[in-house]
Amino acid sequence: MKAKLTAHDVARLAHVSQSAVSRAFTPGASVAPETRERIHAAARKLGYRPNAIARSLITRRSRIIGLVMGCLENQFYPLVIERLCQALQQDGYHVLLFISPTVDADDVLADILQYQVDGIVMASTTLSSALANDCTSAGIPVVLFNRVAQMGAMGRYSTSSVTSQNHDGGRLVGEMLVRTGHRRIAWLAGQENASTSLDREAGLCEALSAAGLDLHARAVGRYDFVEARRAVLALFGDPATRPDALFAANDHMAIAALETLRGELGLQVPHDVSVVGFDNVPQAAWPSFDLTTVQQDVDRMVDATRTLLLEQIGGQILARSVAVPCVLVERGTVRVRESQRAAAPRAGRRLPRPENKRNKTR
Amino acid sequence: MKAKLTAHDVARLAHVSQSAVSRAFTPGASVAPETRERIHAAARKLGYRPNAIARSLITRRSRIIGLVMGCLENQFYPLVIERLCQALQQDGYHVLLFISPTVDADDVLADILQYQVDGIVMASTTLSSALANDCTSAGIPVVLFNRVAQMGAMGRYSTSSVTSQNHDGGRLVGEMLVRTGHRRIAWLAGQENASTSLDREAGLCEALSAAGLDLHARAVGRYDFVEARRAVLALFGDPATRPDALFAANDHMAIAALETLRGELGLQVPHDVSVVGFDNVPQAAWPSFDLTTVQQDVDRMVDATRTLLLEQIGGQILARSVAVPCVLVERGTVRVRESQRAAAPRAGRRLPRPENKRNKTR
DNA sequence: CTGAAAGCGCTTACAG
DNA sequence: CTGAAAGCGCTTACAG
Numbered sequence: 001m002k003a004k005l006t007a008h009d010v011a012r013l014a015h016v017s018q019s020a021v022s023r024a025f026t027p028g029a030s031v032a033p034e035t036r037e038r039i040h041a042a043a044r045k046l047g048y049r050p051n052a053i054a055r056s057l058i059t060r061r062s063r064i065i066g067l068v069m070g071c072l073e074n075q076f077y078p079l080v081i082e083r084l085c086q087a088l089q090q091d092g093y094h095v096l097l098f099i100s101p102t103v104d105a106d107d108v109l110a111d112i113l114q115y116q117v118d119g120i121v122m123a124s125t126t127l128s129s130a131l132a133n134d135c136t137s138a139g140i141p142v143v144l145f146n147r148v149a150q151m152g153a154m155g156r157y158s159t160s161s162v163t164s165q166n167h168d169g170g171r172l173v174g175e176m177l178v179r180t181g182h183r184r185i186a187w188l189a190g191q192e193n194a195s196t197s198l199d200r201e202a203g204l205c206e207a208l209s210a211a212g213l214d215l216h217a218r219a220v221g222r223y224d225f226v227e228a229r230r231a232v233l234a235l236f237g238d239p240a241t242r243p244d245a246l247f248a249a250n251d252h253m254a255i256a257a258l259e260t261l262r263g264e265l266g267l268q269v270p271h272d273v274s275v276v277g278f279d280n281v282p283q284a285a286w287p288s289f290d291l292t293t294v295q296q297d298v299d300r301m302v303d304a305t306r307t308l309l310l311e312q313i314g315g316q317i318l319a320r321s322v323a324v325p326c327v328l329v330e331r332g333t334v335r336v337r338e339s340q341r342a343a344a345p346r347a348g349r350r351l352p353r354p355e356n357k358r359n360k361t362r
Numbered sequence: 363m364k365a366k367l368t369a370h371d372v373a374r375l376a377h378v379s380q381s382a383v384s385r386a387f388t389p390g391a392s393v394a395p396e397t398r399e400r401i402h403a404a405a406r407k408l409g410y411r412p413n414a415i416a417r418s419l420i421t422r423r424s425r426i427i428g429l430v431m432g433c434l435e436n437q438f439y440p441l442v443i444e445r446l447c448q449a450l451q452q453d454g455y456h457v458l459l460f461i462s463p464t465v466d467a468d469d470v471l472a473d474i475l476q477y478q479v480d481g482i483v484m485a486s487t488t489l490s491s492a493l494a495n496d497c498t499s500a501g502i503p504v505v506l507f508n509r510v511a512q513m514g515a516m517g518r519y520s521t522s523s524v525t526s527q528n529h530d531g532g533r534l535v536g537e538m539l540v541r542t543g544h545r546r547i548a549w550l551a552g553q554e555n556a557s558t559s560l561d562r563e564a565g566l567c568e569a570l571s572a573a574g575l576d577l578h579a580r581a582v583g584r585y586d587f588v589e590a591r592r593a594v595l596a597l598f599g600d601p602a603t604r605p606d607a608l609f610a611a612n613d614h615m616a617i618a619a620l621e622t623l624r625g626e627l628g629l630q631v632p633h634d635v636s637v638v639g640f641d642n643v644p645q646a647a648w649p650s651f652d653l654t655t656v657q658q659d660v661d662r663m664v665d666a667t668r669t670l671l672l673e674q675i676g677g678q679i680l681a682r683s684v685a686v687p688c689v690l691v692e693r694g695t696v697r698v699r700e701s702q703r704a705a706a707p708r709a710g711r712r713l714p715r716p717e718n719k720r721n722k723t724r
Numbered sequence: 725c726t727g728a729a730a731g732c733g734c735t736t737a738c739a740g
Numbered sequence: 741c742t743g744a745a746a747g748c749g750c751t752t753a754c755a756g
Binding site: 366368369370380381383384385388391412413414415416417418419420421 | 732733734735736
Binding site for chain 2: 004051052056057062075079082085086095097098101110134138225258286
């Protein structure tokens with residue numbers, strides 16, 4: 001349990017000043033190559049490593065990014081953590097991880113701020129406009145990951161965000177479901193106030209409108225497995241009004257839906273009902289699910305986050321929102337409904353004909 | 363972008379010295395209650411929060427724990443991160459997360475050490491005995507989570523660890539498989555040198571021996587989904603030697619096995635073959651898998667880790683290994699093989715009779 | 725290229 | 741209970 005080594009110890013051994021030791025460990029500092037080498041040799045011999053805490057104090061850069069996360073049950077987030085950590089590690093940053101039990105992460109944030117983080121990324125959580133302003137005025141960039149700032153009391157306040165083009169993603173799914181002959185399309189929402197859920201739903205509805213359709217049904221699963229199950233049971237309780245397609249706001253809920261439809265309601269997917277998710281988590285590709293979904297490009301999202309963070313660290317904080325394109329991944333949970341096309345139209349239902357295409361009913 | 367607030371700013375406003383401000387934010391420090399209140403009021407007014415970095419420098423306690431993780435694809439680890447983070451947050455610690463691309467985390471560790479972490483937990487990764495010694499001599503407790511120290515050149519070196527009672531878990535499964543009439547039991551190993559895999563296998567073999575059985579077959583999946591699939595294809599390639607039960611070293615591989623057996627080999631689980639995993643990840647309970655498995659008690663493991671860490675921070679580093687009990691969770695992937703019991707014994711295979719019970723053949 | 729010195733924002737004996 | 745002062749381990753102008 002030897003006393004902590006400092007630059008002075010190394011200086012003594014290498015017969016230089018403590019300043020020289022510091023320079024030897026500062027890239028780009030002015031030191032003679034041979035001096036640097038001698039110092040490194042001495043450091044190696046002693047097992048010395050510069051104290052990042054002391055360095056942070058004086059440089060006012062901790063090279064730490066605070067990452068605030070909600071629950072990790074949804075497989076999408078472990079993926080995000082992994083990629084984001086690795087990307088930031090490569091830039092010489094490190095990640096201080098906070099798990100926020102609630103969606104509102106204000107209390108947790110106060111904690112982070114004490115650690116003089118250089119930036120904050122919030123995934124699946126939001127912060128109050130008050131705290132967001134505190135960060136901005138403290139010069140700490142905040143980027144919301146997979147979520148867009150909520151409306152505050154003073155309108156949509158300015159926090160950077162990185163998302164997919166959720167509206168497009170929703171529309172893509174809507175168009176595909178219409179094209180494959182679905183007519184009773186249900187939406188399984190995430191959190192009611194989450195921009196991801198809202199935007200995807202809006203995209204879906206736009207596609208339906210374009211085809212002269214309305215949303216057939218709607219339920220809320222709050223991005224939770226158990227809630228999603230409950231919502232599905234409600235949605236499919238009455239055989240008479242049963243949807244022919246279910247679009248869930250994320251894969252986590254889509255998988256819950258698959259389990260419920262097959263395991264509890266005895267329905268066949270996609271024979272009786274098509275199911276689509278959003279995210280493309282690893283499980284979506286498993287044979288048991290083989291889930292048609294929209295892929296969020298995690299790598300590009302992480303990259304955008306990195307860029308946003310780095311360009312604002314030490315610079316001016318300008319809120320920017322980046323929306324990354326997403327693509328439809330067609331797998332086995334959607335079936336072309338030929339029968340629907342051939343079937344006689346029921347009363348009150350109009351088949352989509354070319355002349356109806358732009359006949360928005362809502 | 364106002365200049366950083368310091369204790370001096372608060373001191374000025376509250377008409378006290380900077381030392382007093384420091385004391386007002388130090389629990390247990392000697393300050394008059396009304397002084398403390400005045401200082402807090404001033405701090406609140408200015409939006410001041412003590413700088414944790416500066417505090418760390420002088421107290422030599424960062425209240426940061428380094429958490430080193432391998433890949434997060436296995437659902438068990440997100441669970442661990444979540445629980446561990448929350449537990450440590452409650453103790454006033456924070457988690458600096460490192461994702462180690464390789465199983466050997468030496469390079470990553472050097473980084474952590476610069477941040478003066480108060481302790482390190484390594485999950486699904488190990489460190490060299492050299493680095494372990496560095497940590498010990500630097501007074502930084504290290505605990506291996508879900509892994510036990512490997513043999514080093516100098517024998518089993520001393521690093522604390524928290525695991526389940528893996529040997530017992532393996533034995534429990536072995537006994538259950540024997541009891542339910544399985545005779546051709548295959549083992550799907552994780553990483554060959556991982557103590558988890560080794561211990562679980564040893565427990566399994568002990569139970570088999572006690573019943574006069576040998577391991578029927580064995581393959582290595584390296585705790586990886588794709589590798590596990592490959593291993594299962596090899597194990598079940600020849601119908602003549604097909605196992606009647608497969609015990610995978612973790613759920614992640616057990617699920618890969620289920621997918622492969624059903625999706626690619628057209629086998630019915632548990633009709634044709636029983637499958638058992640280890641961990642009890644959330645997916646194991648999903649109807650699609652309904653996997654019989656051994657539950658690792660994450661809460662108790664996290665708690666033991668916390669305790670180990672806290673008792674050694676600032677104290678003497680005494681390597682301790684904690685093994686938490688685990689329980690068998692019986693679900694739907696194991697079937698009682700009545701037919702086997704009634705069947706005529708094949709040449710070379712001896713039925714387990716009472717008189718053979720202790721007849722260990724290996 | 726190198727060293728002496730100031731200082732980052734705190735905590736903590738030490739006096740009073 | 742309170743303040744002045746030293747110091748945690750570094751970085752970085754400033755001279756030389």
